[in-house]
Amino acid sequence: MKKIILLFLLSLSITLQSKEVVVEVPGMVCQMCVYGMKKHFKSAVKDSEKDIIVDLEKKTVLVKLSKTISDDDIKKRVKDAGYEAGKITWKETKK
């Protein structure tokens, strides 16, 4: 019984958590960069308008992920958008 409760609580904690990642992208200065980033992170989020936030001032991309992706995957997506990923910072947020 204890195990079942433990498993239930564990699954509950997983569903109540979502992952956000902040990627530094040096040299990202133009509006077109925003569109390129959104295009390449679109498949990792639910709503690309709300869940991908590009900050041209700080040169960061905040992605509220709907699925698990690795650092290498993030680097590849940034590269496909024409840039090099800098520091990658993971955050866990509770919904």
Place this chain on the structure above:
Amino acid sequence: MKIIFFLLSILSTSSFAHPVIYGGGWVYQGTFMPKMNMLRLGHSVTSRYALVANGTHFKNNNNYQDYTFGVNVLAKRWLQHDSQGNLYFGTHGGRYEDDSGKGNVGNLMMMADWESRKHYVVAKSKSYFYDDKERLSYTFRYGFAPYVAGMNTLQSWLILQTFYFKEQSRELIITPLMRFFYKNVLWEIGYSTRGQSYLTLMVHY
């Protein structure tokens, strides 16, 4: 003075989207003046190279028209925190037609740009090989953003463009223009010192 003109000439384009954009991206672009029109459809296969189809019309140059297909390559990108610089090359080939005949045409293009969120400089040279001769066009631009726009707001630029193509005008065409960029749509309007209107429309997808 000669050095400045040489640098402007060597580094100088007629339309100023990046010749290569993000991987999988498409660009539709049209530039329209009363005596000069250019159309471009481009697909960036990766963020390093793009396949492009071009159409050009120079009314003053014997009513020259061409339709070409080719490749643009991002040779080098320099990334700083607040700016980026790029060097591009392109080679295109196709058919031309003017008042004196028609045949094959080839283009070589070189373009360099540097941009931050407040300033940008673009220079491009493009050669036209046809009828056993080479003809060169040069373009140079400086742009200034009066304010810094955010992610989903209208970005505006004030731009000064110079264009020289001896066969078309025999003199430098200077065009002050305004550029607006909203999401994936860009448009530019201007009026040259030769009294010609200027319009560019561009969509990235």
